[in-house]
Amino acid sequence: MISRSAAVSAAVAVAREHGVRVLEPVVLNDSFNLRILLRPAPVVARVPTTTALGRPDPAEALGREVAVVSYLHGAGAPVVPPSELLPPGPHRRDGVAMSFWAHVRHDPGQAVPPEVAGRMLAELHEALRGFPCELPRLGPVLDEPARLLDLLARPGSRLVGDGELARLREAHATLAQRLGGPVRAVHGDAHPGNLLATPGGLLWNDFEECMAAPVEWDLACLLRTTRLDGRAAVRAYGADPDGPGLRAFLAARGLQGTLWVLARALRFPDQADRARAVLRTWLDDPSGATR
Template sequence: MAGFLTPDQLAARTSRARDAAVAAGRALGLTVTDARVLHDVFSVVVHLAPSPVVVRVPTVLPSYADPDTQAARQRRELDVVGWLAQQGTPVIPPSPLVPAEPVRRDEFSMTFWQYVEQDSGTEPDYVRNSGLVAGLHAALRAYPGRVPFLSAAEPEFVTDALAVLQERPDLLPAADLDRARREWEILEPVVRTRAGFEAAFPGVGFQPIHGDAPAVNIVSTEGGELYSDFELVTYGPVEWDLAALGPEGEAAYNAAARRAGLRALDERAVRLVNAVGASRAVACLALAPQLPLLVEALEPALDTWRAAPFAGGLSGLSADG
């Protein structure tokens, strides 16, 4: 595939990220003799064994993610998760062995987290996990810090990616690109600003939220489930965290929300976040040259999008009210 990183180039990137994590850990005083790569998709995740520390090194990034932007996002994540841990919320916390700050090493910006032994014999139950998200929302409501409005929607990324895909018909056919652009003209003003969302969805409240499919990012351990991966933590409607989880996941969330004294999901807002999620999935094709596996991995999401109503059936939506 023209313009795609080769397997050797991908392996070299993984190796550079691993080496940077090891060097950064040692510079912070950690003992590292048996570093292992645990995960390698959008980030390279490295266990700095024997130290009980895991480093997450983002490697596949949108064009606008300069070092300052990336570090600001990582600081928000560390602050929110550190606060949740102090409140007793079951999260994978920042490592207590190093300062809770992003570290720049070589061309990478990385964060350091406590290592936890995962229960590899447990299959993820996303419906059950959807119910657990209500507990996370209950905890996040009291977060005293500030996080930006729906930054997890990444409107700049989607807009830029659609421009990139204009030049890559091998990644997205012209008819699909035309639909994606027309949908984004409707959806983008609603998620770009708080005022735009409030105009289109009056009465739907906001709070700090996880931002990146928390039901998928719940880790099972022998001691119970832990919330993880708050890279896209943001402020917005709780519906955002339930995107693409379907009616069963929504029902599980609503039942748990009622028990926790939280509001139920707004059906129209769910349709919106599902449509925006589909736009982001299309946009992710622009990252395929950096991560070729996305071409195949995104096929089910794209098929679902093609079969879905235009703009989630919200084509009359207006951010102007």
């Protein structure tokens, strides 16, 4: 696994090579990815850490994200843009993949009204209609969880028992057969935590799971959130939160989230108890309705 110090050193080195003055790198967040503010430059480096566990080539996902967000920014959509102070990437340095983004001041405590979140998701989907490049079909929903299941099955993991792992695998295989419907470019992780409240308004962020999928996937992300009334948000989008077409995607979102929380506990052993609690919740209700 990539250490925090190695990731910071690699990001600082790449930025300096491109003429960016970095004096005080500050870690903003280290959970699924490492985000580093390269002070005094208004640049944030994103380095895959936990997410690298489910991706054979983390730089590939970064490249898709940069392409999608560059397209949306050029079209005037409300997104946190890639950095203009150096090529956004993806870059590789000393085995570390990274991308670079504009630093945008935001208020993480500002609540997003559900009606606003739903309408903004509908507008985002409309803006994505013209994206000209091919995206992987349901890759973050099907391929990445499969890799995480293999990771959790390795000797020494101890987070998941054999019977629990069998249930997780069975659910993944079943859902893979149920996730049908026409696909299009979607955000991939469209919960309100990825809508940043900035002085210039709400901006979508974190497109690393962008993919080709039915829009029901993004709606399931909204429906499962605990940050707002997901049902109201889905209605504001123009969809029925009780629609039968959402059920499989809601279950898939619940499974995906459970696996990523378990994977994160492999990097942060002090989070093992919380990860086990999330797993127990899923085992009690694999429909994804319980959060």
